[in-house]
Amino acid sequence: MSVAMLVFIACGVIAVLGAIGLILAREPVHSALSLVLVMVALAVLYLLLGAAFIAAIQILVYAGAIMVLFVFVIMLLNAGVEVRTNLSRMARWLGIPLAIVFLVEMAYSLVHEYGQRAAAAGAVAGPVAASTHDLSVKLFTEFVLPFELTSILILIAILGALVLAKKEA
Amino acid sequence: MVPISYYIILSAVLFGLGVIGFVFKRNIITIFMSIELMLNAVNLAFVAFSREFNQLDGLVFVFFVIVVAAAEAAVGLAIIMVIARNRKSLNVEDVNLLKF
Numbered sequence: 001m002s003v004a005m006l007v008f009i010a011c012g013v014i015a016v017l018g019a020i021g022l023i024l025a026r027e028p029v030h031s032a033l034s035l036v037l038v039m040v041a042l043a044v045l046y047l048l049l050g051a052a053f054i055a056a057i058q059i060l061v062y063a064g065a066i067m068v069l070f071v072f073v074i075m076l077l078n079a080g081v082e083v084r085t086n087l088s089r090m091a092r093w094l095g096i097p098l099a100i101v102f103l104v105e106m107a108y109s110l111v112h113e114y115g116q117r118a119a120a121a122g123a124v125a126g127p128v129a130a131s132t133h134d135l136s137v138k139l140f141t142e143f144v145l146p147f148e149l150t151s152i153l154i155l156i157a158i159l160g161a162l163v164l165a166k167k168e169a
Numbered sequence: 170m171v172p173i174s175y176y177i178i179l180s181a182v183l184f185g186l187g188v189i190g191f192v193f194k195r196n197i198i199t200i201f202m203s204i205e206l207m208l209n210a211v212n213l214a215f216v217a218f219s220r221e222f223n224q225l226d227g228l229v230f231v232f233f234v235i236v237v238a239a240a241e242a243a244v245g246l247a248i249i250m251v252i253a254r255n256r257k258s259l260n261v262e263d264v265n266l267l268k269f
Contacts, residue, residue, distance in 0.1 A: 004171050008176075009244070025188045028259075077198075077259060135229070
């Protein structure tokens with residue numbers, strides 16, 4: 001078993017445990033910290049896949065900015081222990097069976113489709129790691145219009161957040 | 170090296186857990202965090218496929234997904250703050266004006 005495989009298994013287990021912790025935790029702060037764990041594990045997986053820039057962004061933007069925002073709002077709203085309620089009748093008789101069907105179908109198609117391909121192909125070939133240079137060239141030539149549009153999107157998001165969170169006079 | 174299918178299966182498992190959290194959680198902030206978990210799972214699939222096919226487009230897409238997630242988090246959390254201020258509660262069951 002190679003080092004990459006060991007790293008993948010370690011990070012995969014951490015990510016899945018973090019996701020389960022997000023669901024099981026009753027305090028929102030614990031959920032948020034579990035989600036940070038998932039994001040850091042995913043950043044390591046991105047490094048393993050050779051996407052260093054995406055890994056850095058994952059840590060900076062996701063684990064840094066977005067999760068700080070979440071923790072800040074949890075603190076601001078003084079979010080306490082979640083109240084458990086019973087499922088509605090619709091959810092119990094229709095929702096849960098449909099969710100199980102969906103998950104089983106997804107698992108089946110993945111195992112069926114990729115199990116054979118994995119056995120055939122063996123491993124990720126990809127001799128070229130995605131360099132930050134190549135990525136930025138692509139971003140500033142081919143995708144320059146969407147890239148500029150995201151700045152407008154961010155601006156609108158800032159204004160929207162300000163307007164929404166403003167105390168009403 | 171790790172087979173691509175392992176990444177895709179991990180991505181699917183994380184996405185499924187995100188869906189479960191989205192459906193079963195009652196706290197509005199935790200529901201929002203489940204959405205972020207699903208976005209992360211999709212990002213992992215994007216990066217894995219980008220690696221397999223040696224194409225950078227997937228990474229560019231991940232970049233945009235992260236930008237949109239940041240904008241979404243800012244606006245969404247502002248909306249959550251307004252709801253919490255008006256309803257004095259973070260439980261989604263208390264937000265039921267449009268419920269049938």
